[in-house]
Amino acid sequence: MPLTEEQLERYKRNLLLPELGEAGQEKLLSSRVLVVGTGGLGSPVTYYLAAAGVGKMGLVDSDRVDLSNLQRQILHFTRDLGSLKVDSAARKLGELNPDIHIVTYPYRLDRENIGPLVSEYELIILCVDNFETRLLVNETCIRQGKPLIEAGVLGWDGMMLTVLPGKSACYQCLFPDIPQGIPPASTSGLLGVLPGVMGILQATEAIKVLLGAGRLLTDRLLLYDALEMSFREIAVKRNPHCPACGYKRNQE
Numbered sequence: 001m002p003l004t005e006e007q008l009e010r011y012k013r014n015l016l017l018p019e020l021g022e023a024g025q026e027k028l029l030s031s032r033v034l035v036v037g038t039g040g041l042g043s044p045v046t047y048y049l050a051a052a053g054v055g056k057m058g059l060v061d062s063d064r065v066d067l068s069n070l071q072r073q074i075l076h077f078t079r080d081l082g083s084l085k086v087d088s089a090a091r092k093l094g095e096l097n098p099d100i101h102i103v104t105y106p107y108r109l110d111r112e113n114i115g116p117l118v119s120e121y122e123l124i125i126l127c128v129d130n131f132e133t134r135l136l137v138n139e140t141c142i143r144q145g146k147p148l149i150e151a152g153v154l155g156w157d158g159m160m161l162t163v164l165p166g167k168s169a170c171y172q173c174l175f176p177d178i179p180q181g182i183p184p185a186s187t188s189g190l191l192g193v194l195p196g197v198m199g200i201l202q203a204t205e206a207i208k209v210l211l212g213a214g215r216l217l218t219d220r221l222l223l224y225d226a227l228e229m230s231f232r233e234i235a236v237k238r239n240p241h242c243p244a245c246g247y248k249r250n251q252e
Contacts, residue, residue: 001026007099011053019213025053029099031210034058034118036109036137037127038089040195041151041202043075045125048203050093050100054210057093058121059086060105072192109133114140123209125202126150131178135244138163138171142245149205149217151198154182156191158198158224160217161236162205165245168218169236172244194226 003022008015011025033054035042038061046057065073065080065088073085080088086104093102105117118124118140126137126148134150141148141163148163150171163170201222208214221234240246 001029003029007053010097010099014052020211024211024213028053028207028210029055031123032056032058032121033123033125033206033210034060034121035125035127036060036133037129038073038075038085039063039069039127039129040072040153040190040192041127041199042089042125043073044196044199045127045203045206046089046093047075047096048200049206050097050102052203052207053097053099054206055099056101056103056121058103058105058117059089060107060109060117061085061089062106062108072190072195074196109136111136115144118144118146122146123206124148125206127199127202129153131175131182134171135175135178139244141165142170147209149202149209151202153190153194153198155189156194156226158194158226160198160201160205160222160224161220162209162217164216164218169238170242170245173239173242173246174221174236176239176243191226194224197224197226 003025014020014025015022031054033049035046035057038059049057063085065076065083065085067081069076075092076088084106086106090102090104114136124141124146126134128134142165145165151160205217208216219236221236223232
């Protein structure tokens, strides 16, 4: 569908990018993205994707806004205390851009509900702080062939990885099992701006995936050290025996 005059004005800085243009903007407006987690990472991810004109966004989060969230979860305000995070987020995103359609899922993902939900979307962005959900989402995306953008933050450090099922290493190629000895997020320190840095990178990568533009962060783990203000990459190879994506796992 051609862009309206209002859309031409709203997205005109996007339209000036040769990698995007009107065709790319129309693609964004017709895209469907599921964001799992609307906290520290999910706040900048959803805000920038809404601003960019991603047409449909699903928001998954069972939590309510707590005072301790406001140090880093910039989509939620003091007036939102006690509200479901997905409702708080949906209000802000709708005010920012009425072009987009927001669907809220105020529950935790499990093996019963995740399959039908993921099947409705073309790209999944993982913004959670627990390994169980990470492994579950990773396995489901591999099974359904859905691209996945994963990030994590702790202390002063962030990490990010993009997964293209059947083509690149997945999260379980890195972590086949739940790592031991990592303190729970609720008792760990976290620099408030760090999720903002990593979430914006996730949003950038999401736009590239949707447009088919640029080089993606596949087979590479991006590490950010805020104290040193440094980025580095670690090459990640697809594990043929990976419990999620390994092509030799069924031969064992």
